[in-house]
Amino acid sequence: MLCDECRQADASAHLSLFRDGWEVHHFCERCAREFLASSNDPQIAGLRWQLYGMQTEGFVNMRVRILRIEGETFIVRVIKSSHFATDSELTFRRGLVADEAWHVGVELNFTCTLDEMKALIASA
């Protein structure tokens, strides 16, 4: 498959973004980097971090696993994060977690602003 952008190189990066629906982009490595550098949309900031480890100022990136669900809050263990120590446990409000991901053991990747993160963390 050829890159959507340059139509010359092989597409090796397949990026899914949710906008009005799911969009899938097929890029070569060079075009993927240019695309991911092009915007500070939270999803793009998240992909930059997941794929290249590039942290964007003002965003929190996390990969976590749900350990327990308690009412409308859930406790997660941090697998990898730009702001929290690996293996630390955090309690979040249910917030934006979709029903199908609302299960113990599910891994979640998310990116949000610092203010959104403060609103998601349930007070201890």
Ligand SMILES: [Zn+2]
């Ligand atoms: Zn390309």
